[in-house]
Amino acid sequence: MSTPEMKTVMEAPASQRELTLGEAIKEALAEEMRRDPRVLILGEDVAEAGTVFKVLSGLSTEFGTDRVIDTPISEAGFTGLAVGAAMTGLRPVVDIMFGDFIALVMDQMANQAAKVHYMSGGKWKVPLVMRTTLGASRRSAAQHSQSLHAWFSHVPGLKVVLPSTPYDAKGLLKSAIRDDNPVVFFEDKMMYRLKGTVPTEEYTIPLGVADVKRSGDDITLVATSSMVQVALAAAKMLEDIGISAEVIDPRTTWPLDEETLIESVKKTSRAIVVDEGYARYGVTAEIASVIAEGAFHYLDQPVKRIGAMHVPIPFSPPLEDATVPTEQMVFEAARSLCRRS
Amino acid sequence: MAKKTKKTSEPELSTAGKSDHLLQMYRQMLAIRFFEERVNDLYTRAIMPGLAHLYIGEEAIAVGICSALRSDDYITSTHRGHGHCLAKGASPDRMFAELLGKEAGYCRGKGGSMHIADPATGNLGANAIVGGSAGIATGAAFSAKRLGNGRVAVCFFGEGALGQGVLYETMNLAQLWKLPVIYVCENNTYNEYTHYSETTAGDVLARPRAFGIFAERVDGQDVRAVYVAAKSVVDKARNGDGPAFLLCDTYRYRGHHVGDVSREYYRSKQEEQKWVSERDPIKFFGDWLIAEKHADTAQLQKISAEVASNIDAAVQFAMAAPFPETREVQQDVYA
Numbered sequence: 001m002s003t004p005e006m007k008t009v010m011e012a013p014a015s016q017r018e019l020t021l022g023e024a025i026k027e028a029l030a031e032e033m034r035r036d037p038r039v040l041i042l043g044e045d046v047a048e049a050g051t052v053f054k055v056l057s058g059l060s061t062e063f064g065t066d067r068v069i070d071t072p073i074s075e076a077g078f079t080g081l082a083v084g085a086a087m088t089g090l091r092p093v094v095d096i097m098f099g100d101f102i103a104l105v106m107d108q109m110a111n112q113a114a115k116v117h118y119m120s121g122g123k124w125k126v127p128l129v130m131r132t133t134l135g136a137s138r139r140s141a142a143q144h145s146q147s148l149h150a151w152f153s154h155v156p157g158l159k160v161v162l163p164s165t166p167y168d169a170k171g172l173l174k175s176a177i178r179d180d181n182p183v184v185f186f187e188d189k190m191m192y193r194l195k196g197t198v199p200t201e202e203y204t205i206p207l208g209v210a211d212v213k214r215s216g217d218d219i220t221l222v223a224t225s226s227m228v229q230v231a232l233a234a235a236k237m238l239e240d241i242g243i244s245a246e247v248i249d250p251r252t253t254w255p256l257d258e259e260t261l262i263e264s265v266k267k268t269s270r271a272i273v274v275d276e277g278y279a280r281y282g283v284t285a286e287i288a289s290v291i292a293e294g295a296f297h298y299l300d301q302p303v304k305r306i307g308a309m310h311v312p313i314p315f316s317p318p319l320e321d322a323t324v325p326t327e328q329m330v331f332e333a334a335r336s337l338c339r340r341s
Numbered sequence: 342m343a344k345k346t347k348k349t350s351e352p353e354l355s356t357a358g359k360s361d362h363l364l365q366m367y368r369q370m371l372a373i374r375f376f377e378e379r380v381n382d383l384y385t386r387a388i389m390p391g392l393a394h395l396y397i398g399e400e401a402i403a404v405g406i407c408s409a410l411r412s413d414d415y416i417t418s419t420h421r422g423h424g425h426c427l428a429k430g431a432s433p434d435r436m437f438a439e440l441l442g443k444e445a446g447y448c449r450g451k452g453g454s455m456h457i458a459d460p461a462t463g464n465l466g467a468n469a470i471v472g473g474s475a476g477i478a479t480g481a482a483f484s485a486k487r488l489g490n491g492r493v494a495v496c497f498f499g500e501g502a503l504g505q506g507v508l509y510e511t512m513n514l515a516q517l518w519k520l521p522v523i524y525v526c527e528n529n530t531y532n533e534y535t536h537y538s539e540t541t542a543g544d545v546l547a548r549p550r551a552f553g554i555f556a557e558r559v560d561g562q563d564v565r566a567v568y569v570a571a572k573s574v575v576d577k578a579r580n581g582d583g584p585a586f587l588l589c590d591t592y593r594y595r596g597h598h599v600g601d602v603s604r605e606y607y608r609s610k611q612e613e614q615k616w617v618s619e620r621d622p623i624k625f626f627g628d629w630l631i632a633e634k635h636a637d638t639a640q641l642q643k644i645s646a647e648v649a650s651n652i653d654a655a656v657q658f659a660m661a662a663p664f665p666e667t668r669e670v671q672q673d674v675y676a
Binding site: 074 | 470481483
C-alpha cells in the first residue's frame with residue numbers, strides 16, 4: 001500500500017480552529033483510518049458508545065463496527081490479540097478505558113509487544129498503539145485514578161506519549177499510529193474538554209521532541225500531561241513576583257528529548273520536574289537525574305521533584321485533592337529555589 | 342450412511358502414493374529427536390549457554406500438526422519449542438546457531454532456545470511465558486481473516502497453560518469472531534515438576550466446548566492420528582468454520598529442562614520407562630511404516646543415517662559460526 005509522505009508542520013498554519021483534546025484525538029484517528037485501511041480500533045464500548053468518555057463518538061458510523069470493534073471485558077485477551085494482529089499486517093489501536101487497567105495487560109505489553117522485535121533479531125514488528133488514561137481528581141478512588149506511565153517508560157521496546165494540548169494530541173497520535181513500534185498513549189481524562197487551536201491542514205509531531213511551552217530565564221519547569229497546565233499557571237504567578245519561568249513539555253517520556261531539557265537548565269540554572277505519577281522511582285526521578293547529570297555544573301540548586309503523593313488515590317474529595325500537585329505547590333517550590341520570599 | 346467409515350486415521354494416510362509424505366513425517370520426527378539429543382549433549386558438555394527444554398517423546402504432535410499446514414500458515418511455539426520450529430520448516434543449522442547465541446541464528450543470537458522466530462516459515466515466535474502466545478496466535482488468525490489471505494494460525498501450548506486466564510480470554514474472542522486458529526494443547530503430563538492432575542480441575546475438553554469450540558482428544562504418540570485430526574480442523578478453519586482445540590496426550594521423556602536429571606521426587610523411573618518402551622512415537626510410526634509396506638528396515642535406517650549426518654553438519658556449522666559483535670546489543674530494540 002502506498003504511504004503518502006506527510007510533511008511535519010511545527011508552526012501554526014494559516015487556517016485553524018478550536019478543538020477539545022477529545023475532538024483532536026478523534027480527528028487523528030479518523031484521518032489515519034481514512035488514510036490506511038489497516039488501522040482499526042479495539043476496546044470496550046468503543047463503537048456505538050464511543051467509549052465511556054465519548055471520545056470516539058461517531059467513528060463507528062463512518063468506519064463501521066468491523067473497524068471500530070467492541071470487545072469483551074478482556075483487556076489482556078484483546079491486547080494480546082492486537083499484538084498478533086500488528087505482527088501480521090494490521091495496525092491496531094487498542095483502547096484501555098482506565099490507565100489503572102494496564103495492570104491487566106502488562107504481560108502482553110512488557111513481555112510480548114515490547115520484546116518481539118528484539119527477540120526475533122529485528123524480524124517481526126509490532127505497530128500497535130495503546131490509548132489509555134491517567135489523572136486523579138475525578139472522585140473515582142484508588143483503582144480508576146492512577147497515573148502509571150512510568151511503568152511503560154521503564155520497558156525498552158515501548159514508546160510512551162503524554163500529550164498536554166489538543167494540537168499535540170492530534171499530531172503525536174498520528175505519529176504513534178504510523179510508528180512501527182508499540183506506543184502507549186496516555187490521555188488525562190480531566191483534559192478531554194480542554195480547548196486549543198488545531199490547524200485544519202494535516203500535520204504530525206515526531207515522537208521524542210520536547211516543546212517549550214513558555215520561555216523564561218530564571219527557572220525551568222519540566223511538566224507532563226495536565227501538569228503542563230499547572231506549570232503554566234504557576235509561571236504566571238511567578239511572573240507577578242518577578243521570576244521568569246520556562247515551561248518545557250517533553251511530550252514523550254520515551255524517547256526522551258534530553259538535549260532540550262539540559263539546554264534549558266544550562267540557561268536557567270534551576271529546575272523543577274512536575275508529573276502526576278508517583279514521584280518515587282518515577283518519571284520525575286528520571287528527568288531530574290537527566291538534568292543533574294547533564295547540567296550539573298550549571299545548577300544553583302538541587303533539582304526539585306513534584307509528583308503524586310505516595311499513597312493510593314483516596315475517594316474523599318479533600319483527601320484526593322491533597323495527593324495531586326497544584327500550581328500553588330509549584331509556585332512555592334520555584335520561589336524557594338529562586339530564594340525569593 | 343449405513344456403511345461405517347474406517348478408523349479415523351486410516352483413510353487419509355494408508356493409501357498408495359502417500360509414502361513420500363509419510364516418510365517425510367518420519368524424517369522430521371527423527372530430526373527433532375536427534376536435534377534434541379545433540380542439544381542435551383551440548384548442554385552437558387557446557388558448550389551451550391543457559392538451558393533448554395527438550396521435546397523428546399512429543400515429536401508426533403509438532404510433525405502431525407505442521408504436516409497439515411501450508412508453509413505460509415502461522416504457528417506460535419513455547420519454551421519447549423524446538424520441535425515446533427523444525428516441523429514448521431526451520432533449518433537445524435540456524436537453530437543450533439541460535440541456541441549457541443551466534444549471529445547466524447534465527448534471531449541473531451538475541452532470542453536463544455526459547456525465542457526462535459522466523460517469518461519465512463510463518464513462525465511468530467516461541468514464547469517463554471506459559472500461555473503467553475495465545476493472544477499473538479489469535480491475533481494472527483484475526484489478521485488472516487481480516488486480510489482474507491486464507492491462512493490459519495496454530496497456537497501450541499502445554500497443559501500447564503490451562504491455568505492461564507489469557508487462554509480463555511482469547512478462545513472466547515476466537516469463537517465470537519470465528520477466527521481460523523487451532524489451539525493445540527500438548528498434555529505431556531507434567532506442569533514443570535507437578536503432575537497435571539494436581540493442577541487441573543474438571544474435564545479439559547469441557548473448557549473449549551463451553552465456548553462452543555470444537556474440541557477433540559488425540560493420541561499424541563500417533564503421528565497419523567495427529568495429522569488426521571489436524572487436517573480436519575485446519576481445513577475447516579480455513580473454510581471459515583472458526584477455531585478448534587486439540588488435546589494431545591503425550592509424555593515428556595526428559596526433565597523439565599536439560600538440567601532436571603534427578604526426577605524421582607516427582608515421578609518414577611518405571612513410569613518413564615513404560616512410555617519410552619511402549620509408547621515411543623518414532624518406533625510406533627516406524628513399525629507401522631514397515632508393516633504397511635511404505636518402507637523397509639533398510640530404508641528407515643538410511644533415513645536415520647541421513648538425518649544424523651544433517652544434524653552433525655548443523656552442529657558443526659553452529660560451533661564454527663561467530664558470535665554477534667557486541668555493538669549489536671543496542672540494535673533492534675526499536676523498529
